Amino acid sequence: MLKIANLHATVADTPILKGLNLEINAGEVHAIMGPNGSGKSTLAAVLAGRDGYEVTAGSIEYQGRDLLALAVEERARAGVFLAFQYPVEIPGVSNMEFLRASLEAVRSHRGEPNLSAVEFMKLARATSQQLQLDPEFLKRGVNEGFSGGEKKRNEILQMLLLQPNLAILDETDSGLDIDALQVVADGVNALRSPERAIIMVTHYQRLLDYVVPDYVHVLADGCILRSGGPELALELEAKGYGWLRDDAA
């Protein structure tokens, strides 16, 4: 589904990714870990096509297409979803209105008919209940006055509605208490299927107890330093990143 080859990217002319290679197949869940500044969030931003992140070399193939040639919204409609580390507020635009416009854009790209207002409401209500969000919160402005945990759950709500092929979770676990983490993890697990792939960018092993990845990659200084199974995350937890770096040196 996703093939990243020799990816180099800069932010404000500073090289961050330096020859990253990664291949992800449908049905797989990959965890990307690594110390601060290793390039984890940059990788997520480059995949989504955020401005200010310049790809200087390498390629990304997504479902057989050149992902880098697509605009941000084209990637989104083709099924690339990014759950934000810091979801922004859009005052005055109701969550409902936003979710509906978004779902319509994605569905019409897939050639699916738009849901009626009633069908949409039902779906949105059911999904928010699944995430233990009060349906009243659909009426509030997008992320307006939401707590940190609500914002993160709102990202998962959007993900579940849009049913992406490739979901990228950028430190979705940060700032969540244990109950909220469980809810978010349940949401992510609900999305797991043989047709989908999930990338979880995280600092901590914690999330991986709830969503068990197929692969764990450790990113350091813009490259993947080591890849392994879920046991790699446990080893990291015990020994810290320094161990890997010393090992590599």
Place this chain on the structure above:
Amino acid sequence: MSKNLGQLDRMVHGAYEAGWTTDIESDTLAPGLNEDTVRFISARKQEPDWLLQWRLKAFRHWQTMVHPEWAHVHYPPIDYQSISYYSAPRRPGEGPQSLDEVDPELLRTYEKLGIPLHERAALAGVAVDAVFDSVSVVTTFKEKLGEAGVIFCPISEAVREHPELIRKYLGSVVPFRDNFFAGLNSAVFSDGSFVYVPKGVRCPMELSTYFRINARNTGQFERTLIVADEGSHVSYLEGCTAPQRDENQLHAAVVELIALKGAEIKYSTVQNWYPGDAEGRGGIYNFVTKRGIAHENAKISWTQVETGSAITWKYPSVILQGDNAVGEFYSVALTRGMQQADTGTKMVHVGRNTRSTIVSKGISAMRAENAYRGLVHIGAGADNARNHTQCDSLLIGDRCGAHTFPYIESRNPSATVEHEATTSKVGDDQLFLCRQRGLDPEKAVSMIVNGFCKQVFRELPMEFAVEAGKLLEVSLEGAVG
């Protein structure tokens, strides 16, 4: 960052959709302004002598006045001698005609603007007065309104048909000495609408006036007067457009509202005069004086959506004269390209327990300048007066400006005056979130801007709220390269 900025700029560089002209034969007065100009206009309108004398007094006074310089807008001096002060589509008779007699070209003009004048095709529940350059071409639903006792007609007709009302109220809220542009308007005003709602009557339909400037080198000086008698209620809307021309055109209107005891007037404006091109060539200079007086227990509410004009200088105000009077001002002002707006309101509290609310939303994009200027005045006798002001600015890109000039004068210690102000940017982050969820950049910006304006749009009559939302979309849309 800079790349993104360019994209936002292109996005807000939408085309002006009402920029075409109507090819119609007009009687246009040669440019120039002197007493003869004033006499000509008055004679054309077959006005009584008292009105001519009033105009002449205004003109003489205007000649002693100086052009105001305090607003946060910049433009070269206006040559008042190079403007034509009267232009009317040529036709056989005087006064508005029945629809069958109106030049089909004019009907097509309004149709194209989305204002069908045939009553069967018209928006249900909205009566329209269509003003083209200096004259009213037609007023719809007059008979139906007449059954309720409501008078809705061109002001020139009201001068002839209802002189007692005009004499009593014309200039009573905005005297010709008030300011430079009000003085000029009083001397040369051509047409506009007059509304009278009798005691206790709730006007059965929305009233609206649609202003169109068409002729070249012509100024438009309309005058609107609305009188709501005791306990009555009326909702009035106005819309404005003009062709795209390279030279600037002057629009200096005066609107006076009188809400007698217990009456309520709701006045909504969607102003979309030609704003000029991206380099600042052409566009309407919009210098407007709007003021209402609210007597005991009366309420006046101004709602405006200002998206057009090269320069906007406009402060719809309320004098809260009677006890318990209520004044409201809800405004969205969008400036882009080289547009400049200095707009706001004055709430003058005279009576006891008077209340006023001000909600102003300014949006600036590209190189535009947007200023809110507002005065809240609490007089010595205005016991327990209350005002709440909320003033929000939204910036799109980083070459535009937003300014807030709030003035508060309180002479009564029992008054409560609150002022809140915020400035925010349409963030790259907001735009990215929307696009990452599959939305077009244009759709994203218009959604963000509409959200910002929601509080004001809620105040518009329903047909207009939709219209206003669309207008913002048109103003903000553009090719994304």
